[in-house]
Amino acid sequence: MLFGLIVACEVAFWVLLGAGLAVRYLLRMRRLGGLLLLAVPLVDLVLLVASVADLHAGGRAEFTHGLAAAYLGFTVAFGHDMVRWADVRFAHRYAGGPPPNRRKRYGRERARYEWHAWGKAMIGWAVACGLLLAGVVVIGDLERGAALLAWAGRLTFAMVVWLVFWPLACTVFPTRAPVDDRAAHSSGRQN
Template sequence: MIVTLIVACEIGFWVLLAAGVTFRYLLKMPRTGLALLLCEPLLEVVLLVVTAVDLKNGADPSWKHGLAALYIGYTVGHGHRTVKWLDGHAAHRLGGGPKPAGPPRYGMARARHEGSVWLGTLLAAAVATGLLQLAVWYVGDPGRTTSLESWQATAWRAAGIHGLIALSYAIWPKKGPADRSPEPSAPHGARKTREREGARR
């Protein structure tokens, strides 16, 4: 049931996004569209309540409950970014607004962007860990909460890997076209010398 609800929440997330931008830009009903977009957090509340009820009714904590916590954490950490991205593109394509600027591609600007995205992953891991810890305390039986604790480690492992990837952009910043200087050309005299040597061969 929990897995089905996670899938339903994911589908509902995109359905509400599509409905929100449709009302805002196609039907010219910005308040209704905003109300639909603000309903997004209700999906996570429903998932959280159902997960807690499932545990209260005697269900053994399992990977399903851990996955639900990670899904809620991801939505908290990155959901706003997804909504902003889709709303910006909808405003451009449907509402005649300016084309949204993409993320920086080069240099330290790209490194700062990647660091900002990583902070969202860090928040997601913190939220998931907090929810899982509440579930551990709620169950109150160390012998039944091993799977929940393993999901806590999974959340921080993912955040650590993402952090290393983001750090690589700061250590080895990607160079833009303007930073790639052409190879210095050989002096005129050196070119003549090479041409004469080539002619002798």
Template sequence: MNFVAWMIVACEIAFWVVIVLGLFTRYVLKQKKAGLFLLALTPVVDVVLLVVTSVDLYRGATATIPHALAAVYIGVSIAFGKSMIQWADEKFQQYVTKQGTAKPKRYGMEYAKHYAKSWFRHLFSYIIGAALLAGTIYFVDDVERTASLWHILRLWTVVLGIDLLITASYFLFLKKDNRGTAPKNNW
């Protein structure tokens, strides 16, 4: 595994460590401002990964799948970061401080709409990641050195399309609740 691949792993770990430290500081140590500061550091992780990847390519490295995954990671982190932090916050309150409550499960049209919002976040992450990949391809300006970037971009486009089909299916075939009944279609 090359240096960029290790940096992706390190950044993912750092992302969650910063979140856990922020939540711990906020709820256990009762330091809301310090906790907010730590949570606000999560974009710094993305910047570090972007700089490391850019410097590696600038120095003449051939773009590899880890370089492409760095762009994907940054796109996903930006698009889903706030919702991931919110999810972690809710779970931390629920399991550590015993203050939060579990959200009720979604079914039917409510589930379909929620999944559609998630797809739009996926689209947003795709736009960010694709822009980073396209910018890198343009910057490097060498087809052989950027073949992996093109490969991941094409693959991600297919995944986004499949996710759209899955999203549409939730509107056509409403998710049933635990009793086996589906809510009426309120279009």
């Protein structure tokens, strides 16, 4: 049942986001669109309450409880960025807003971007692990909470892999812009 709620929350996130942006830009009702966008975090609150209630009822922690904690943690870390990302693109497409900034693909700018993204992911990791440990406390039994502790290990492993293959790799082995990009960039300076 909890897995279905996680899926429903993900769908509700995107539905509320799309509805908020459509009302804001297509119907030009900025306040109502803003209220719909403010309702997006309520989806996470529903999932949190359902997870805690399920654990508090005496159930054994399962894979889905850990998945819910991971979902909540990373939504806290990246949810606002996802809303802002969609808002900029929707405003550009339907309301004449400025074009979105392009992500840096080369050199120091790319490394800086990757470190920033990993730092946000560490916030998500900390929130998720905090929720996992709180779940173990709510259960009151390490054996029944073993699935939650296993999730903390999975998330930690994922964060180490992310660190090695993205921020560290981009810092140690920065890629350079292709010759065409560098020529265009240098000719722009001379004008």
